[in-house]
Amino acid sequence: MSTAQRTAGASQPSAIGFFERYLTVWVALCIVAGILLGQWLPAAFHTIGAMEIAQVNLPVGILIWIMIIPMLIKIDFGAMGQVAGHWRGIGVTLFVNWLVKPFSMALLGWIFVRHLFAGWLPADQLDSYIAGLILLAAAPCTAMVFVWSQLCKGDPYFTLSQVALNDAIMVVAFAPVVALLLGLSSITVPWDTLMTSVALYIVVPVLIAQVIRKVLLVRGDATYKRVVGALGPYSITALLATLVLLFGFQGNAIVEQPLIILLLAVPILIQVLLNSGLAYLLNRKLGVAHCVAGPSALIGASNFFELAVATAISLFGFQSGAALATVVGVLIEVPVMLFVVGVVNRSQHWYESH
Numbered sequence: 264m265s266t267a268q269r270t271a272g273a274s275q276p277s278a279i280g281f282f283e284r285y286l287t288v289w290v291a292l293c294i295v296a297g298i299l300l301g302q303w304l305p306a307a308f309h310t311i312g313a314m315e316i317a318q319v320n321l322p323v324g325i326l327i328w329i330m331i332i333p334m335l336i337k338i339d340f341g342a343m344g345q346v347a348g349h350w351r352g353i354g355v356t357l358f359v360n361w362l363v364k365p366f367s368m369a370l371l372g373w374i375f376v377r378h379l380f381a382g383w384l385p386a387d388q389l390d391s392y393i394a395g396l397i398l399l400a401a402a403p404c405t406a407m408v409f410v411w412s413q414l415c416k417g418d419p420y421f422t423l424s425q426v427a428l429n430d431a432i433m434v435v436a437f438a439p440v441v442a443l444l445l446g447l448s449s450i451t452v453p454w455d456t457l458m459t460s461v462a463l464y465i466v467v468p469v470l471i472a473q474v475i476r477k478v479l480l481v482r483g484d485a486t487y488k489r490v491v492g493a494l495g496p497y498s499i500t501a502l503l504a505t506l507v508l509l510f511g512f513q514g515n516a517i518v519e520q521p522l523i524i525l526l527l528a529v530p531i532l533i534q535v536l537l538n539s540g541l542a543y544l545l546n547r548k549l550g551v552a553h554c555v556a557g558p559s560a561l562i563g564a565s566n567f568f569e570l571a572v573a574t575a576i577s578l579f580g581f582q583s584g585a586a587l588a589t590v591v592g593v594l595i596e597v598p599v600m601l602f603v604v605g606v607v608n609r610s611q612h613w614y615e616s617h
Contacts, residue, residue, distance in 0.1 A: 297510025317455035329501035333494035335472030352555035359563035368400035371530035388584030395588025404565035417558030539564035
């Protein structure tokens, strides 16, 4: 199937329908619901939060499976060879992820935390906050980008290949990049968290999805299309349920330290907009198709917050400013990335007009 055919197929307005049309409303409601439920039912959320392996939360992992497996079912690995034609988009994403994002976040942290906001933040935590921001930016997102890619009608083959490549690079580059920016000679990377996350969010769902795909195709094209269409709403429902859990887990931090949360959100927000915009414009300059530029921009801006939180806790402690800074990344990831998805979708005509 050609890129044009995939793009045309992905452009059908009924792809997600009602849920997608009002997604911003559902996200806002789930954020509020998560915070309130976290305050009203702290014991329940503590129990759910404790269900983890290598600091990877299993209920959230299952919800991410429900989010991404319907998208992965659509991928035919026999057609993965065509990704070689998207080398410019892959190059742009790698450039932004590894040569721009960690260093731009270090600069933004220095500007805002060390200088502009220093008077409103605890003086003994300034370095720790900057460290948390750097940890957040040094790891590209693994799982959620499949959702963002579908919402912006992205090429699923490019998205899967780019995420797999980022994971491979992260194994060897995460520790050196963090060590360089934090000025530490040795970084203790929580390898169990990194490897568990890669297995949980990439390897296992890909295997499950491909088994389901083969079973459906054996039963005929009509059955395949019907099941894939029926699974679509479950992806968005799982995204919303994940939001409720994440904001429920962090409800106390929001209620107890709202000013610090807001101040730390500023450099993260600027970093997301800066890097997604840079990737989007570079792809346009290089003549990359919109179905590749969209996910390229989103992968270039989003963060692997599970790894960042785990590393911050292992290096600086659970109650540190670094841990709190990475948690802020969790809190704003979905709303901000949905905004970027909206910009990418609304600007498609402009992007293709040159």
